[in-house]
Amino acid sequence: MLNKANEPINYEEDLKSTSRAIKCGNLYVGGNNKITVQSMLNTKLSDIERSIEQVQLLELNGCDIIRASVDTVEDAKAISIIKKHTEMPVVADIQFDYKMALHALKNGADAIRINPCYIGSEENAASVINECKINNIPIRVGVNSGSVKKEFLDKYNGVNKLSLVESALEQVRIVEKYNYENIAISIKASDVKMTYDANVELKKRTDYPIHLGITESGSDEDGIIKSSMGLGSLLLMGIGDTIRVSLTEEPLREVIIGRKILQYLGLRPYGIEIVSCPTCGRTKVDLINIVRDVKRAIAPIKKDIKIAIMGCAVNGPGEAREADIGIASGNGEALLFKKGQIITKVKESEIINVLLEEIDKL
Numbered sequence: 001m002l003n004k005a006n007e008p009i010n011y012e013e014d015l016k017s018t019s020r021a022i023k024c025g026n027l028y029v030g031g032n033n034k035i036t037v038q039s040m041l042n043t044k045l046s047d048i049e050r051s052i053e054q055v056q057l058l059e060l061n062g063c064d065i066i067r068a069s070v071d072t073v074e075d076a077k078a079i080s081i082i083k084k085h086t087e088m089p090v091v092a093d094i095q096f097d098y099k100m101a102l103h104a105l106k107n108g109a110d111a112i113r114i115n116p117c118y119i120g121s122e123e124n125a126a127s128v129i130n131e132c133k134i135n136n137i138p139i140r141v142g143v144n145s146g147s148v149k150k151e152f153l154d155k156y157n158g159v160n161k162l163s164l165v166e167s168a169l170e171q172v173r174i175v176e177k178y179n180y181e182n183i184a185i186s187i188k189a190s191d192v193k194m195t196y197d198a199n200v201e202l203k204k205r206t207d208y209p210i211h212l213g214i215t216e217s218g219s220d221e222d223g224i225i226k227s228s229m230g231l232g233s234l235l236l237m238g239i240g241d242t243i244r245v246s247l248t249e250e251p252l253r254e255v256i257i258g259r260k261i262l263q264y265l266g267l268r269p270y271g272i273e274i275v276s277c278p279t280c281g282r283t284k285v286d287l288i289n290i291v292r293d294v295k296r297a298i299a300p301i302k303k304d305i306k307i308a309i310m311g312c313a314v315n316g317p318g319e320a321r322e323a324d325i326g327i328a329s330g331n332g333e334a335l336l337f338k339k340g341q342i343i344t345k346v347k348e349s350e351i352i353n354v355l356l357e358e359i360d361k362l
């Protein structure tokens with residue numbers, strides 16, 4: 001529901017308020033439900049074999065919701081086949097051609113991403129909205145910094161939080177006009193601060209669930225840092241119900257980074273967390289390689305625990321005690337801690353094996 005224009009806004013209360021929940025396939029987005037991680041297939045959806053392979057890989061690695069471009073009738077038809085191979089809700093991403101949305105809905109899409117202002121006449125939008133109503137299928141609307149309408153650019157002097165928010169709310173109002181409120185909203189910019197400002201403003205103006213992302217954030221550390229800062233700062237304020245990390249990389253990486261953002265904010269557990277020190281002149285074991293090898297070895301382990309791998313007796317014992325399992329290294333050896341207690345002393349060459357054995361016992 002949008003706050004009425006001119007209605008006084010209690011900013012602090014509105015920022016703290018919980019969004020409403022919407023149902024997407026077999027899960028809920030918004031409300032007090034867990035924050036979900038999404039990604040988007042980079043296969044052509046109608047390439048069934050490759051699409052199923054990617055869907056399953058992403059699901060196995062913690063993806064909750066998958067989105068795919070639906071540009072042809074064949075893509076739409078693929079939805080019904082792909083859904084037989086995954087538990088994840090499938091969101092059909094529609095650009096311009098509203099008929100593809102209708103085809104996607106006919107083939108079991110769990111949500112539609114569409115912008116009613118960009119699919120021709122309002123009649124087109126109405127036909128999609130009415131079709132969504134039949135099975136209570138959510139519609140994600142929103143705006144990217146590259147697609148703000150000229151009218152809003154002129155009114156608000158370019159791309160900024162106000163033109164982004166107004167542009168997104170214009171889409172919302174069209175859906176609401178047809179008495180439908182099963183909506184999620186996204187506002188994404190490639191600029192971190194602008195995304196932050198716009199989503200804070202959006203949260204003040206609506207209780208619809210918010211899909212967060214930094215669009216076109218790049219690859220590697222650029223994309224990871226931008227996404228972590230943008231999504232992290234908003235999530236810490238309680239803003240955001242579902243996230244997508246957009247990277248110029250394979251979708252698997254987006255899912256892994258998205259999971260880690262939620263994990264390190266304490267919002268969702270996702271397996272083993274390693275705390276390790278940066279090393280310094282006091283480090284007397286090959287800590288960098290020990291951490292690298294442990295990280296590789298624990299990658300498939302799905303236990304929600306914390307392990308500490310520390311280089312010396314200064315901060316080592318403290319961190320190691322806080323973790324479920326930890327080591328505080330000395331000169332060619334290390335103390336092993338478990339649940340805060342020293343349990344043994346091990347040689348440097350045994351650190352990795354002993355750690356793995358102890359993780360296995362938990």
Ligand code: SF4
Nearest residue numbers: 277279280283311312
């Ligand atoms: S824990 Fe010890 S070895 Fe590691 S960085 Fe700190 S002082 Fe250096």
